[in-house]
Amino acid sequence: MTRTTGTNVARLWTAPGFADVRLLAASFTSYAYEPHVHDEYVLGVVEWGVQRFLHRDDTRFASAGTLYTINPGDVHAGRAEMESGYAYRAAYVSADFLREAFAGHPLADAPLLFAAPDVRDLELAGRFDRALTLLEAPGSDLLAAQSAFILTLRDLFARHARAAAADGLIRGGAAQAGRLVEYLRTHAAEGVSLDDLAAVAGLSKYHALRVFKAATGLSPHAYLVQRRVELARRAMEDGATPAEAALASGFADQSHMTRRFKAMHGVTPGAYRRQIVRP
Incomplete structure (x- = not known):
């Protein structure tokens, strides 16, 4: 991404030819991500500058050429380490997409996890940056880029x-936490109470909160809000306006959804809807 210090610029869109892969190109100086999770792998590369980021409970630093390898469900956050900022590209890739893409390869046979959220592999970082750039560039050879x-x-x-x-x-693989996660996934657009969660997990209210936080790194409410953001994103991909998406995903109003969407994705819902690229 072109070096533009002193600004916060981000673009989030659907990868051409890959309807279930989202791409991000961002340059930040003062913008800071709040702790959040994604259902997908977050795979990216720092193009310039240094990002200070939180992964679970660990603070790390990613400089130019560092690859991000964040597993689904891992809590993370980030901001610029220096006033000059940083820029990176990333792809949000689901496990289902990988199983299809890797069909016939041993990688498709089992769920995969990265041991660390950042990797120094300069050869691979260069290739990944070029591939992501090709997927964004107008007029690129689609077959070559894909x-x-x-x-x-x-x-x-x-x-x-x-x-x-x-x-x-x-x-942690706790059975109770797994049931709570699944319940919040399927009921995110509805009103959910702590009584509901305690009943689903078969635990006291306090114990349900503690088990969920220990397993996911987030409170149930924080996880619920992020699930609603993802429901809103998918609704907009299906053609809904931001106002319609906010209502359908369980937010009280569009302004609340807008704040939470930008905190998680770095762009506003309106900007994302304008940037969606259909295959």
């Missing part, structure tokens, strides 16, 4: 990920 993206993903997972248990995406 092929470069898939092959780079294959090598990234082959070099730096490992097979994990099926429940490994929920830290």
Whole structure:
């Protein structure tokens, strides 16, 4: 991304030819992400500057050439470490997409997790940055761009990920936490109470809160709000306006949804809707 110090600029859109892959190109000086999670892997590369980021309970620093390898469900946040800021590109890639993309390869046989949220592999970082740039550039050869993206993903997972248990995406694998996560996923657009969660988990209210936070790194309410943001995003991808998406996803009003959407994605819902690229 072009170096533009003193500004906060981000673009989030759907990858051409990959309807379920989202791409982000961002340059930030003062903008700070709040702690949040994604259902997808967050895979990216720092192009310039240094990002200070929180991964679970660990503070880390990512400089130019660092690859982000954040697993689904891992709490993370970030901001510029220096006044000059930083820029990065990222792809949000689901496990389902990877299983399809890697079909016929051993990587498709089991869930995969990265041991660390950042990797120093300059050869792979350069390839990944070029692949993401190709997917954004107008007039790029679509076959070349898509092929470069898939092959780079294959090598990234082959070099730096490992097979994990099926429940490994929920830290700790607690059965109660898994039930709570699934309940919030399927009831996010509805009103949810702590009584509901305690009943689902078969625990006291306090214990339900503690088990959920220990397993996911977030409070149930924070997780619920982020699920609503994702419901709103998908509604807009299906053609809903931001106001319609806010209502359908359980937010009290559009302004609340706008604040939470930008805190999680770095762009406003309106900007995202304008930037969506259909295959």
